[in-house]
Amino acid sequence: MTMPTTMTMHTARSTTDRATTTLFSITVGAHQRTLEFLDGRLSRVLEPGRYRRRRRTRYRTVDIRDQLSAIALQEIPTVDGIQVKVSAQIRSYIEDPVAYDQVATAPSDLVYAAVQRTLRDAVSELESGQLLGAARTDLGRVLTEAATRAGAEVGIGVRSVEIEDVLLPTELRTAVLEALVVQRQGQAKLEAARAETAALRSLANAAKLLDDHPALARLRLVQAAPSGTKIVIGLGAESAAT
Secondary structure, three states: OOOOHHHHHHHHHHHHOOOEEOOOEEEEOOOEEEEEEEOOEEEEEEOOEEEEOOOOEEEEEEEOOOEEEEEEEEEEEOOOOOEEEEEEEEEEEEOOHHHHHHOOOOHHHHHHHHHHHHHHHHHOOOOHHHHHOOHHHHHHHHHHHHHHHHHHHHOEEEEEEEEEEEEOOHHHHHHHHHHHHHHHHHHHHHHHHHHHHHHHHHHHHHHHHHHHOHHHHHHHHHHHOOOOOOOOOOOOHHHHHO
16 A cells, blocks of 8 residues: 655654754754663653763654644545545644654554545445535544544554545536535525515505505505695595584
C-alpha cells in the first residue's frame, strides 16, 4: 500500500527537528521534547529549557505541535453497489515522545492504516446517499475513535478525523442535483400556495366584516373613491324616518 506524501512529511518533520545545541549545552524549544540517550539507553526526556550536555550522550528531538495528514481519495463500493471516492484529514500531535520514538519505525503510518481500514469498512455499510447527509458527521466520529486507539499505542494523540471530499459517479451526481431542484421547486410552490391561502382567508374575513357592518362598507367605499368623486348614498326607510 502506497502512503501519500503527506504522511512521510508528518514523520520527517518530527524526526528532523533539532534542538539548539552547542559544545556544552542543548536548548529545547517550547514546541519540542528531546530524548536523551546515555550509552544507547534512554536516560530522560528534556522539557523546554537549557541543559548542560553530558558525556556519552546523544539526543533526539521531536516536534509536538499539531500536524495534518491527508487520507487520499479512496474508491469504495457502498452497500447499494455505488463506487464512491472519499478522502479524510487527520489532525494529530505527538503525545508521548518515548512511545513515538521506540514503539514503531513509522508511527504515523500505523494511524493512517487504521483510519484507512475503518473508512473502507464503514463506507461499505452505508448507502451512497447517506454520505451526503448526517452519516458524514457520524463517519468522522467513527474514524476519530479508530485513529485515537491506534495513536495511543505509538504515542500519537488525535484531535479529529474529518471527511474532506465525497465524490459520487457523474450519473448519480446528476440525479442528486435533479432531485434537489425538484425538491426546491416543490418547496417554492408550497410557499406560494400558503401565501395565496392566507390572502384568500384575509379577503374572506374582510368580506364577512363588511357584510356584518354595512356602514363600514359605505365608509370604505368613500375612502377608496378618488378625490372629486360625487357619491350619492341612499338611506333606508328607517334611516329616513330618524
